[in-house]
Amino acid sequence: MAVDVMPVDVAIVGGSYAGLSAALQLARARRSVVVVDAGARRNRFAESSHGFLSRDGEAPAAIAAHGREQLLAYPNVRFVEGTADTAGRDGANLVVSVQGENIAARRLILATGVVDELPSIPGLQERWGRAVFHCPYCHGYELGQGRIGVLATGEHSFHQAMMLPDWGPTILFANEAFEPDAAQAAMLEARGVEIERERVVAVDGAKASVVLDGGRSVSLEGLFVASRTRMASDLPAALGCEFEDGPLGPYIRTNEAKETSVEGIYACGDAARGAGSVSHAVGDGVTAAVAAHKSLIFGVH
Known part of the structure; x- marks a missing residue:
């Protein structure tokens, strides 16, 4: 060389x-x-x-x-x-x-x-940076205190779910990737975080509508994932x-x-x-x- x-x-x-x-x-x-x-x-x-x-x-x-x-x-x-x-x-x-x-x-x-490597869920990659985010400091304010989702990818998702209620009502989609222990569940409840345990099968809609395994859809202003x-x-x-x-x-x-x-x-x-x-x-x-x-x-x- x-x-x-x-x-x-x-x-x-x-x-x-x-x-x-x-x-x-x-x-x-x-x-x-x-x-x-x-x-x-x-x-x-x-x-x-x-x-x-x-x-x-x-x-x-x-x-x-x-x-x-x-x-x-x-x-x-x-x-x-x-x-x-x-x-x-x-x-x-x-x-x-x-x-x-x-x-x-x-x-x-x-x-x-x-x-960034995202979970293999249809519709997730296409919305990355537009309705699916990783950093609340970068994108949380613009969601106008609307409903926010956290797609769990592991233990770090607990930290993310604890933070996000400052930007809007928050749902943690456990997605078989993270299950809070009793202490974590109590902390999430104190922050007003809902926990949804049904598996996520897709993300669609103009923003970030999460489709669950049973066919139910949850509309969100934005979805956060720890990539x-x-x-x-x-x-x-x-x-x-x-x-x-x-x-x-x-x-x-x-x-x-x-x-x-x-x-x-x-x-x-x-x-x-x-x-x-x-x-x-x-x-x-x-x-x-x-x-x-x-x-x-x-x-x-």
């Missing part, structure tokens, strides 16, 4: 919110940056994004596009469209291969994101990064500076935390970029 060109200071794999935020800090430090972007943001299914200061309610694509436009005003930043296929070391440098082009960098930031996640890219594992086992899936292990277990490699955004949002991703990007920049100056990692 050897290259003959002068390495850039930092290569960033992932051009969504975390990657853009990291690139901005490094650009302003007058460091050379290459951002590799496959264009598949995790929240691309949502019509609007909420909770990010000054951009509340805007379309996710518009937020990302505006950030990219601002970033490209810096002459020391280059974007490469495509998927990073492989990565490895070439002496002191890290090299990322993108559709035949090898990009050498002194430091590497992984902002590769995750993929499992997996890495969107094989690069972190291929580079030898260590992982943490989160309640909803693995994520890249980092220290407080967002450095991974591999020297010179940093990670930020949803790939490097147990739960995410646009605000968290942007903050993580800043932390990873500042740490990478300092390591270029002081030679510590």
